[in-house]
Amino acid sequence: MHRHGDAVVKAVIGLDVGNTRITAAIVRASGEVLAMIRRPTDASGGANACYRQIEDMLGQLISTASERSIPISCVGVGFGGPVDYEGGRIMRSHHVSGWEDFPLRQLLREKFGLPVVLDNDANAGALGELLFGAAKRHRNVLYVNIGTGIGGAIISDGKLVRGENNFAGEIGHIIVVRDGPICGCGKLGCLEAVASGTGIGRRATELIQLGSIKTSLPKRSVTSKEVFEAALHGDELAMVVVDEAVEHLAHGLGIAITLLNPGIVIIGGGLSEAPEKLLLEPLRERVSKYVLDIALKGLEIVNAKLRYDAGVLGAAALAILEGGVNCD
């Protein structure tokens, strides 16, 4: 058995429920991963099929832990959609049906007899960076996850800010273009609608159809990955699209930075894989257009440190920091 001083060194289980995959891992408070399982999300089977996958994966890890005499003190769950944190319920998923008002925390607690903390994946991601990643040593953090959508989370004075409805930090739904393109939420001109991977792909596709800017991109629907790739090779249209997206991000981040005065802004998600000279570097420069110098003093804007395992490590951090249990 692992021992640390006199106390048994415990571990937690992190569970990341994403739209395309579900990942679960046994993680120590140091961030060391002792075991991990990853499966594609059974989205076609709806929430019930996903729930069975989750039960099965947790059951496997709990028996692994008991075989190896690792005491598990808490399970942290990061979910890719809105969550009622207080009630421990999923509110809905934008991609998988049947999650509406789903009492996930209670079901898992009853099934496994362990404390369970449930939150959205952006909040979990921010805590992961705080405990194991780029936000170590920071107390005021703005975390922005840019993928197919844009999620966000705020850590203020070392504490996650949830707000009244667990909606605080949702920077993706700050409106940056009045009467702009429609967002998944139904409003017009949200940052997510114009600067997410989906938004960037859509804008490029629109400009390709218009045909007024020179491009090597094909005349069909293109992805943000294709756009960044083309921009890297100097494609004129792709560069215009990336430039617009950076401007929108600088605008949205500028609003959040002015309100929160963070010490670090962390960009996570698929778009943080884009070349730094196309996204991060121009973003750092462009933000100063929207923020007073005093709020920019000492501000770092960096990519997330946790990459592929960010979701599951974030869920583990959620268990460690918010689980109300001493995990180490």
Ligand SMILES: [Zn+2]
């Ligand atoms: Zn929106």
